Amino acid sequence: MLITRRLEFSASYRDPSGATRGHNWELEVTLSGPVDAETGMVIDLKDLKEVMEREIEARFDHRSLNDDTPFFRDRAPTPEGFAALVFELLDKALPSGLLHRIRLSPTRELTIEVGR
Amino acid sequence: MIRSIRRYEFSAAHVLARPDWSDARNRAVYGKCANPSGHGHNYRLELTLEGASGADVPLDAIVEKRVLRELDARLLNREVPAFARLVPTAENIARHIWDTLFDALAPARLVGVRLVETSNNSVEYFGSEPQR
Numbered sequence: 397m398l399i400t401r402r403l404e405f406s407a408s409y410r411d412p413s414g415a416t417r418g419h420n421w422e423l424e425v426t427l428s429g430p431v432d433a434e435t436g437m438v439i440d441l442k443d444l445k446e447v448m449e450r451e452i453e454a455r456f457d458h459r460s461l462n463d464d465t466p467f468f469r470d471r472a473p474t475p476e477g478f479a480a481l482v483f484e485l486l487d488k489a490l491p492s493g494l495l496h497r498i499r500l501s502p503t504r505e506l507t508i509e510v511g512r
Numbered sequence: 513m514i515r516s517i518r519r520y521e522f523s524a525a526h527v528l529a530r531p532d533w534s535d536a537r538n539r540a541v542y543g544k545c546a547n548p549s550g551h552g553h554n555y556r557l558e559l560t561l562e563g564a565s566g567a568d569v570p571l572d573a574i575v576e577k578r579v580l581r582e583l584d585a586r587l588l589n590r591e592v593p594a595f596a597r598l599v600p601t602a603e604n605i606a607r608h609i610w611d612t613l614f615d616a617l618a619p620a621r622l623v624g625v626r627l628v629e630t631s632n633n634s635v636e637y638f639g640s641e642p643q644r
Contacts, residue, residue, distance in 0.1 A: 397603050397641065399603070399635045400633070400634045400635070400636070402633075431603045431641070435541055437601050440541070
């Protein structure tokens, strides 16, 4: 069973060309796991929401990826690099192996997908 | 490989609570979704099919008869026998729809059931559980 939760946040970044871009990022986080026979759930959505808020929203919402986070000190952010970071942060915070893929869309025209 | 994805909508109310648990335990596990009065969703259902077209299988009629008539405008826990004891989480509803439709849709092969509960939450079931 796959279970997907969505989150939107706003963040800006200076891309490798030096241009400053701001987006409403749309993030879809998909977990893959068996349905717990007792609760009928793969995961308590409250727990997933909490992880997404702590790991992603609290770090990046209304921030500059370059200036307000420690992740892009020595390299310029790109949507692909940011998506890989989001996957890594969530993968570390979630029970092992549960994260299946993320989809991160800076705009309606572009989606980056990162999976196992 | 050609797949078709057909979309439906239904509205249903549910209570996320096990009848064999206390109210306190249900509230601890399911939070506000355990409210005994029930709450409702406009569910979006996406069926992914392979191996036959709408010309071979009267898909809409089958889904209407077996799924929508059973679930639409119901309080799932009370009015749908499958959920008399099974908690109607999105996961369990998706699996129920899969089990209800899989044989009925032959020769079309059901390969995915996606159930969107709210704009933020959805589940997808492919007929088996991943190995952990």
